[in-house]
Amino acid sequence: MIEVSDLTKHYPHAGRAVAALDGVNLRIGQGEIYGIIGRSGAGKSTLIRCLNLLERPDRGSVRLGDEELTALGERALQQRRRRIGMVFQHFNLLRSRSVAANVRFPLELAGDLSAAQMDARVDELLALVGLQDHRHKRPAQLSGGQKQRVGIARALANQPEVLLCDEATSALDPETTDAILVLLADINRQLGLTIVLITHDMRVIRQLCDSVAVLDHGRVVEQGKVLDVFLQPQHAVTQSLLAETGLGQAALLGQWRERIAMPLLKLSFVGAPALQPVLDKVGRTAGLRLNLLSGTLAEIKHTPFGLLLAAVVASDVELPALPAIFAREGVRCEVL
Numbered sequence: 108m109i110e111v112s113d114l115t116k117h118y119p120h121a122g123r124a125v126a127a128l129d130g131v132n133l134r135i136g137q138g139e140i141y142g143i144i145g146r147s148g149a150g151k152s153t154l155i156r157c158l159n160l161l162e163r164p165d166r167g168s169v170r171l172g173d174e175e176l177t178a179l180g181e182r183a184l185q186q187r188r189r190r191i192g193m194v195f196q197h198f199n200l201l202r203s204r205s206v207a208a209n210v211r212f213p214l215e216l217a218g219d220l221s222a223a224q225m226d227a228r229v230d231e232l233l234a235l236v237g238l239q240d241h242r243h244k245r246p247a248q249l250s251g252g253q254k255q256r257v258g259i260a261r262a263l264a265n266q267p268e269v270l271l272c273d274e275a276t277s278a279l280d281p282e283t284t285d286a287i288l289v290l291l292a293d294i295n296r297q298l299g300l301t302i303v304l305i306t307h308d309m310r311v312i313r314q315l316c317d318s319v320a321v322l323d324h325g326r327v328v329e330q331g332k333v334l335d336v337f338l339q340p341q342h343a344v345t346q347s348l349l350a351e352t353g354l355g356q357a358a359l360l361g362q363w364r365e366r367i368a369m370p371l372l373k374l375s376f377v378g379a380p381a382l383q384p385v386l387d388k389v390g391r392t393a394g395l396r397l398n399l400l401s402g403t404l405a406e407i408k409h410t411p412f413g414l415l416l417a418a419v420v421a422s423d424v425e426l427p428a429l430p431a432i433f434a435r436e437g438v439r440c441e442v443l
Protein backbone atom coordinates (compact mmCIF):
# COMPACT_ATOMS: atom_id res chain seq x y z
CA MET A 108 0.00 0.00 0.00
CA ILE A 109 1.25 3.46 -0.92
CA GLU A 110 -0.27 6.39 0.89
CA VAL A 111 0.39 9.93 -0.23
CA SER A 112 -0.89 12.69 2.06
CA ASP A 113 -1.07 16.38 1.39
CA LEU A 114 1.91 16.29 -1.00
CA THR A 115 2.88 19.83 -1.94
CA LYS A 116 5.76 21.09 -4.04
CA HIS A 117 6.53 24.60 -5.23
CA TYR A 118 9.03 25.78 -7.83
CA PRO A 119 10.28 29.31 -8.20
CA HIS A 120 8.93 31.04 -11.28
CA ALA A 121 9.26 34.73 -12.19
CA GLY A 122 10.22 35.67 -8.65
CA ARG A 123 7.48 33.75 -6.88
CA ALA A 124 6.72 30.20 -5.82
CA VAL A 125 4.35 28.31 -8.12
CA ALA A 126 2.68 25.11 -6.89
CA ALA A 127 3.51 22.09 -9.10
CA LEU A 128 1.71 19.87 -6.54
CA ASP A 129 -0.93 21.27 -4.27
CA GLY A 130 -2.12 18.96 -1.48
CA VAL A 131 -2.19 15.64 -3.33
CA ASN A 132 -3.73 12.64 -1.51
CA LEU A 133 -3.61 9.12 -2.96
CA ARG A 134 -4.13 5.59 -1.64
CA ILE A 135 -2.72 2.93 -3.90
CA GLY A 136 -3.57 -0.65 -2.99
CA GLN A 137 -1.08 -3.52 -2.89
CA GLY A 138 -0.92 -5.23 -6.30
CA GLU A 139 -2.91 -2.49 -8.01
CA ILE A 140 -2.08 -0.81 -11.32
CA TYR A 141 -2.67 2.86 -10.63
CA GLY A 142 -2.64 5.46 -13.40
CA ILE A 143 -2.08 9.18 -12.95
CA ILE A 144 -3.21 11.21 -15.93
CA GLY A 145 -3.12 14.90 -16.71
CA ARG A 146 -2.25 17.40 -19.35
CA SER A 147 1.20 18.83 -19.88
CA GLY A 148 2.24 20.83 -16.82
CA ALA A 149 -0.36 19.21 -14.54
CA GLY A 150 2.37 17.98 -12.19
CA LYS A 151 2.66 14.30 -13.17
CA SER A 152 6.46 14.13 -13.38
CA THR A 153 6.82 16.08 -10.16
CA LEU A 154 4.43 13.66 -8.46
CA ILE A 155 6.23 10.53 -9.63
CA ARG A 156 9.62 12.00 -8.64
CA CYS A 157 8.18 12.82 -5.21
CA LEU A 158 6.95 9.22 -4.82
CA ASN A 159 10.53 7.94 -4.61
CA LEU A 160 11.76 11.22 -3.19
CA LEU A 161 14.09 11.99 -6.08
CA GLU A 162 12.34 15.30 -5.48
CA ARG A 163 11.73 16.38 -1.87
CA PRO A 164 8.21 17.73 -1.34
CA ASP A 165 7.79 20.99 0.59
CA ARG A 166 5.04 19.42 2.65
CA GLY A 167 3.21 16.12 3.04
CA SER A 168 4.23 12.49 3.34
CA VAL A 169 4.75 9.36 1.27
CA ARG A 170 4.26 6.01 3.03
CA LEU A 171 5.31 2.75 1.42
CA GLY A 172 3.90 -0.15 3.43
CA ASP A 173 4.43 0.82 7.05
CA GLU A 174 7.43 3.02 6.33
CA GLU A 175 7.31 6.77 6.00
CA LEU A 176 9.77 7.57 3.18
CA THR A 177 9.64 11.30 3.88
CA ALA A 178 11.05 10.68 7.37
CA LEU A 179 14.13 8.78 6.13
CA GLY A 180 17.58 10.35 5.92
CA GLU A 181 19.44 10.38 2.59
CA ARG A 182 21.42 7.16 3.29
CA ALA A 183 18.40 5.12 4.41
CA LEU A 184 16.47 6.50 1.48
CA GLN A 185 19.09 5.36 -1.01
CA GLN A 186 18.79 1.81 0.35
CA ARG A 187 15.01 2.00 0.25
CA ARG A 188 14.95 3.28 -3.35
CA ARG A 189 16.48 0.00 -4.51
CA ARG A 190 13.09 -1.58 -3.80
CA ILE A 191 11.31 1.00 -5.92
CA GLY A 192 11.77 0.25 -9.63
CA MET A 193 11.58 3.05 -12.16
CA VAL A 194 10.86 2.85 -15.91
CA PHE A 195 11.60 5.95 -17.99
CA GLN A 196 10.07 7.40 -21.14
CA HIS A 197 13.42 7.51 -22.94
CA PHE A 198 14.70 4.24 -21.44
CA ASN A 199 17.91 5.76 -19.90
CA LEU A 200 20.04 2.75 -20.86
CA LEU A 201 23.84 2.75 -20.68
CA ARG A 202 24.92 2.86 -24.32
CA SER A 203 28.31 1.25 -23.81
CA ARG A 204 26.89 -1.78 -21.99
CA SER A 205 25.19 -4.82 -23.50
CA VAL A 206 21.54 -5.65 -22.80
CA ALA A 207 22.56 -8.19 -20.13
CA ALA A 208 25.04 -5.75 -18.54
CA ASN A 209 22.37 -3.03 -18.36
CA VAL A 210 20.05 -5.39 -16.50
CA ARG A 211 22.94 -6.52 -14.28
CA PHE A 212 23.90 -2.95 -13.35
CA PRO A 213 21.48 -2.38 -10.42
CA LEU A 214 22.43 -5.81 -9.03
CA GLU A 215 26.09 -4.77 -9.05
CA LEU A 216 25.22 -1.51 -7.28
CA ALA A 217 23.24 -3.34 -4.60
CA GLY A 218 26.12 -5.80 -4.07
CA ASP A 219 23.93 -8.44 -2.42
CA LEU A 220 24.52 -11.32 -4.88
CA SER A 221 27.54 -13.32 -6.05
CA ALA A 222 28.55 -13.10 -9.72
CA ALA A 223 26.88 -16.44 -10.48
CA GLN A 224 23.68 -15.38 -8.69
CA MET A 225 23.64 -12.11 -10.65
CA ASP A 226 24.01 -13.99 -13.95
CA ALA A 227 21.16 -16.31 -13.02
CA ARG A 228 18.95 -13.35 -12.08
CA VAL A 229 19.77 -11.59 -15.38
CA ASP A 230 18.79 -14.76 -17.30
CA GLU A 231 15.51 -14.89 -15.40
CA LEU A 232 14.74 -11.23 -16.09
CA LEU A 233 15.61 -11.43 -19.79
CA ALA A 234 13.30 -14.45 -20.11
CA LEU A 235 10.53 -12.52 -18.33
CA VAL A 236 10.70 -9.67 -20.86
CA GLY A 237 11.38 -11.93 -23.86
CA LEU A 238 14.90 -10.74 -24.68
CA GLN A 239 16.99 -13.91 -24.16
CA ASP A 240 18.19 -13.81 -27.77
CA HIS A 241 19.34 -10.18 -27.54
CA ARG A 242 21.51 -10.35 -24.44
CA HIS A 243 24.78 -9.46 -26.17
CA LYS A 244 23.41 -6.54 -28.21
CA ARG A 245 24.00 -2.88 -27.38
CA PRO A 246 20.99 -0.57 -26.88
CA ALA A 247 21.65 1.08 -30.27
CA GLN A 248 20.94 -2.26 -31.96
CA LEU A 249 17.46 -2.53 -30.41
CA SER A 250 14.03 -1.20 -31.40
CA GLY A 251 12.24 1.23 -29.05
CA GLY A 252 10.03 -1.55 -27.70
CA GLN A 253 13.05 -3.78 -27.05
CA LYS A 254 14.85 -0.91 -25.29
CA GLN A 255 11.85 -0.46 -23.03
CA ARG A 256 11.86 -4.21 -22.27
CA VAL A 257 15.47 -3.79 -21.10
CA GLY A 258 14.36 -0.80 -19.00
CA ILE A 259 11.61 -2.90 -17.41
CA ALA A 260 13.94 -5.86 -16.73
CA ARG A 261 16.46 -3.50 -15.13
CA ALA A 262 13.74 -1.89 -12.98
CA LEU A 263 12.71 -5.35 -11.73
CA ALA A 264 16.26 -6.53 -10.96
CA ASN A 265 16.23 -5.85 -7.22
CA GLN A 266 12.74 -7.30 -6.73
CA PRO A 267 10.99 -4.00 -6.11
CA GLU A 268 7.79 -3.67 -4.13
CA VAL A 269 6.54 -1.06 -6.54
CA LEU A 270 7.25 -0.15 -10.13
CA LEU A 271 6.98 3.52 -11.12
CA CYS A 272 6.52 4.11 -14.85
CA ASP A 273 7.15 7.62 -16.15
CA GLU A 274 5.35 7.87 -19.54
CA ALA A 275 6.83 4.45 -20.33
CA THR A 276 5.08 4.14 -23.69
CA SER A 277 5.00 7.76 -24.89
CA ALA A 278 8.01 7.32 -27.18
CA LEU A 279 6.59 4.16 -28.80
CA ASP A 280 4.27 3.53 -31.76
CA PRO A 281 0.74 2.21 -31.01
CA GLU A 282 1.52 -1.46 -31.72
CA THR A 283 4.66 -1.43 -29.58
CA THR A 284 2.75 0.45 -26.87
CA ASP A 285 0.19 -2.35 -26.79
CA ALA A 286 2.92 -4.99 -26.45
CA ILE A 287 4.57 -3.11 -23.55
CA LEU A 288 1.19 -2.65 -21.82
CA VAL A 289 0.55 -6.40 -22.14
CA LEU A 290 4.00 -7.07 -20.65
CA LEU A 291 3.31 -4.74 -17.69
CA ALA A 292 -0.06 -6.40 -17.10
CA ASP A 293 1.62 -9.85 -17.14
CA ILE A 294 4.29 -8.69 -14.69
CA ASN A 295 1.63 -7.27 -12.40
CA ARG A 296 -0.25 -10.58 -12.50
CA GLN A 297 2.75 -12.89 -12.21
CA LEU A 298 4.61 -10.99 -9.51
CA GLY A 299 1.67 -9.30 -7.76
CA LEU A 300 3.65 -6.09 -8.17
CA THR A 301 2.08 -2.69 -7.53
CA ILE A 302 2.52 -0.45 -10.59
CA VAL A 303 2.10 3.33 -10.60
CA LEU A 304 2.26 4.99 -13.98
CA ILE A 305 1.90 8.48 -15.30
CA THR A 306 0.53 9.15 -18.75
CA HIS A 307 -1.32 11.76 -20.79
CA ASP A 308 -3.13 9.04 -22.75
CA MET A 309 -6.52 7.67 -21.64
CA ARG A 310 -5.96 4.58 -23.82
CA VAL A 311 -3.10 3.55 -21.53
CA ILE A 312 -5.40 3.99 -18.53
CA ARG A 313 -8.17 1.99 -20.22
CA GLN A 314 -5.95 -0.91 -21.26
CA LEU A 315 -3.85 -1.30 -18.15
CA CYS A 316 -5.05 0.40 -15.00
CA ASP A 317 -7.38 -0.64 -12.18
CA SER A 318 -7.66 2.86 -10.69
CA VAL A 319 -6.93 6.33 -11.95
CA ALA A 320 -6.31 9.81 -10.57
CA VAL A 321 -6.74 12.87 -12.77
CA LEU A 322 -4.28 15.65 -12.02
CA ASP A 323 -4.89 19.26 -12.98
CA HIS A 324 -2.80 22.26 -11.88
CA GLY A 325 -1.14 20.14 -9.20
CA ARG A 326 -4.40 18.88 -7.70
CA VAL A 327 -6.21 15.57 -7.92
CA VAL A 328 -9.55 16.59 -9.42
CA GLU A 329 -11.00 13.10 -9.76
CA GLN A 330 -10.01 9.57 -8.75
CA GLY A 331 -11.58 6.15 -8.63
CA LYS A 332 -11.88 2.80 -10.36
CA VAL A 333 -11.23 3.12 -14.08
CA LEU A 334 -14.65 1.76 -15.03
CA ASP A 335 -16.45 4.27 -12.81
CA VAL A 336 -14.39 7.21 -14.04
CA PHE A 337 -14.86 6.24 -17.69
CA LEU A 338 -18.60 5.74 -17.39
CA GLN A 339 -19.33 8.67 -15.07
CA PRO A 340 -16.56 11.25 -15.49
CA GLN A 341 -17.25 14.14 -13.13
CA HIS A 342 -14.63 16.75 -13.88
CA ALA A 343 -14.31 18.79 -17.09
CA VAL A 344 -10.64 17.78 -17.50
CA THR A 345 -11.53 14.07 -17.30
CA GLN A 346 -14.36 14.58 -19.79
CA SER A 347 -12.15 16.37 -22.28
CA LEU A 348 -9.35 13.78 -21.97
CA LEU A 349 -11.93 11.05 -22.65
CA ALA A 350 -13.48 12.96 -25.54
CA GLU A 351 -10.08 13.29 -27.24
CA THR A 352 -9.68 9.54 -27.27
CA GLY A 353 -13.21 9.02 -28.61
CA LEU A 354 -14.30 7.61 -25.25
CA GLY A 355 -16.35 10.51 -23.97
CA GLN A 356 -19.59 12.07 -24.97
CA ALA A 357 -19.63 15.37 -23.15
CA ALA A 358 -18.09 17.11 -26.13
CA LEU A 359 -20.72 15.71 -28.48
CA LEU A 360 -23.65 16.39 -26.21
CA GLY A 361 -23.93 20.13 -26.85
CA GLN A 362 -23.77 19.56 -30.58
CA TRP A 363 -26.64 17.03 -30.53
CA ARG A 364 -28.74 19.13 -28.18
CA GLU A 365 -28.74 21.95 -30.70
CA ARG A 366 -29.80 19.69 -33.56
CA ILE A 367 -32.30 17.31 -31.97
CA ALA A 368 -35.45 18.31 -30.17
CA MET A 369 -36.12 14.84 -28.68
CA PRO A 370 -34.99 13.95 -25.14
CA LEU A 371 -31.47 12.52 -24.98
CA LEU A 372 -30.43 9.43 -23.04
CA LYS A 373 -27.01 8.37 -21.88
CA LEU A 374 -26.89 4.60 -21.62
CA SER A 375 -23.99 2.81 -19.96
CA PHE A 376 -23.41 -0.93 -19.87
CA VAL A 377 -20.75 -2.93 -18.10
CA GLY A 378 -20.03 -6.63 -18.47
CA ALA A 379 -22.69 -9.01 -19.81
CA PRO A 380 -25.31 -6.41 -20.92
CA ALA A 381 -22.72 -4.95 -23.31
CA LEU A 382 -22.84 -8.25 -25.21
CA GLN A 383 -26.65 -8.63 -25.28
CA PRO A 384 -29.24 -7.10 -27.64
CA VAL A 385 -30.57 -5.02 -24.73
CA LEU A 386 -31.61 -1.98 -26.73
CA ASP A 387 -33.68 -4.08 -29.05
CA LYS A 388 -35.34 -5.86 -26.13
CA VAL A 389 -36.18 -2.67 -24.22
CA GLY A 390 -37.32 -0.99 -27.42
CA ARG A 391 -39.77 -3.80 -28.16
CA THR A 392 -41.11 -4.45 -24.67
CA ALA A 393 -41.48 -0.79 -23.69
CA GLY A 394 -42.52 0.30 -27.18
CA LEU A 395 -39.68 2.81 -27.37
CA ARG A 396 -38.19 4.29 -30.49
CA LEU A 397 -34.51 5.07 -30.04
CA ASN A 398 -32.27 6.99 -32.38
CA LEU A 399 -28.61 6.22 -31.68
CA LEU A 400 -26.44 9.33 -32.02
CA SER A 401 -23.02 8.20 -30.90
CA GLY A 402 -21.50 5.33 -29.05
CA THR A 403 -18.46 3.55 -27.78
CA LEU A 404 -18.15 -0.18 -27.31
CA ALA A 405 -14.81 -1.19 -25.89
CA GLU A 406 -13.09 -3.07 -23.10
CA ILE A 407 -11.56 -1.85 -19.88
CA LYS A 408 -9.07 -4.51 -18.76
CA HIS A 409 -11.09 -7.32 -20.42
CA THR A 410 -14.43 -6.03 -19.11
CA PRO A 411 -16.68 -5.06 -22.01
CA PHE A 412 -18.47 -1.76 -21.64
CA GLY A 413 -20.67 0.44 -23.76
CA LEU A 414 -21.52 4.11 -23.61
CA LEU A 415 -24.29 5.26 -25.93
CA LEU A 416 -25.97 8.57 -26.58
CA ALA A 417 -29.49 8.14 -27.95
CA ALA A 418 -32.49 10.32 -28.70
CA VAL A 419 -35.80 8.83 -27.67
CA VAL A 420 -39.38 9.33 -28.73
CA ALA A 421 -41.12 9.44 -25.36
CA SER A 422 -43.70 11.60 -23.62
CA ASP A 423 -43.03 13.55 -20.42
CA VAL A 424 -44.96 10.80 -18.61
CA GLU A 425 -42.93 7.93 -20.10
CA LEU A 426 -39.54 9.59 -19.71
CA PRO A 427 -39.09 9.35 -15.90
CA ALA A 428 -39.86 5.58 -16.04
CA LEU A 429 -37.02 4.84 -18.46
CA PRO A 430 -34.13 4.55 -15.96
CA ALA A 431 -35.99 1.79 -14.08
CA ILE A 432 -36.88 -0.04 -17.32
CA PHE A 433 -33.24 -0.04 -18.45
CA ALA A 434 -31.99 -0.90 -14.95
CA ARG A 435 -33.95 -4.21 -15.14
CA GLU A 436 -31.71 -5.14 -18.08
CA GLY A 437 -28.52 -4.06 -16.28
CA VAL A 438 -28.18 -0.81 -18.20
CA ARG A 439 -27.73 2.53 -16.49
CA CYS A 440 -29.89 5.16 -18.14
CA GLU A 441 -29.66 8.89 -17.53
CA VAL A 442 -32.10 11.33 -19.08
CA LEU A 443 -29.93 14.28 -20.08
Ligand SMILES: Nc1ncnc2c1ncn2[C@@H]1O[C@H](COP(=O)(O)OP(=O)(O)OP(=O)(O)O)[C@@H](O)[C@H]1O
Nearest residue numbers: 118119127145146147148149150151152153154307
Ligand atom coordinates in the same frame (compact mmCIF):
# COMPACT_ATOMS: atom_id res chain seq x y z
N1 LIG B 1 12.66 21.90 -11.91
C1 LIG B 1 11.66 22.76 -12.09
N2 LIG B 1 11.83 24.10 -11.90
C2 LIG B 1 10.82 24.97 -12.07
N3 LIG B 1 9.57 24.61 -12.43
C3 LIG B 1 9.33 23.30 -12.64
C4 LIG B 1 10.35 22.32 -12.50
N4 LIG B 1 9.81 21.09 -12.77
C5 LIG B 1 8.51 21.33 -13.07
N5 LIG B 1 8.22 22.64 -12.99
C6 LIG B 1 6.89 23.26 -13.23
O1 LIG B 1 5.94 22.54 -12.45
C7 LIG B 1 4.74 22.33 -13.17
C8 LIG B 1 4.47 20.84 -13.27
O2 LIG B 1 5.48 20.25 -14.09
P1 LIG B 1 5.55 18.67 -14.38
O3 LIG B 1 6.75 18.45 -15.23
O4 LIG B 1 5.46 17.95 -13.10
O5 LIG B 1 4.21 18.45 -15.21
P2 LIG B 1 3.81 17.21 -16.15
O6 LIG B 1 2.36 16.97 -15.90
O7 LIG B 1 4.74 16.08 -15.92
O8 LIG B 1 4.03 17.82 -17.61
P3 LIG B 1 4.55 17.06 -18.94
O9 LIG B 1 3.48 16.07 -19.30
O10 LIG B 1 4.66 18.19 -19.93
O11 LIG B 1 5.87 16.43 -18.61
C9 LIG B 1 4.92 23.00 -14.51
O12 LIG B 1 4.35 24.29 -14.43
C10 LIG B 1 6.42 23.10 -14.67
O13 LIG B 1 6.79 24.23 -15.45
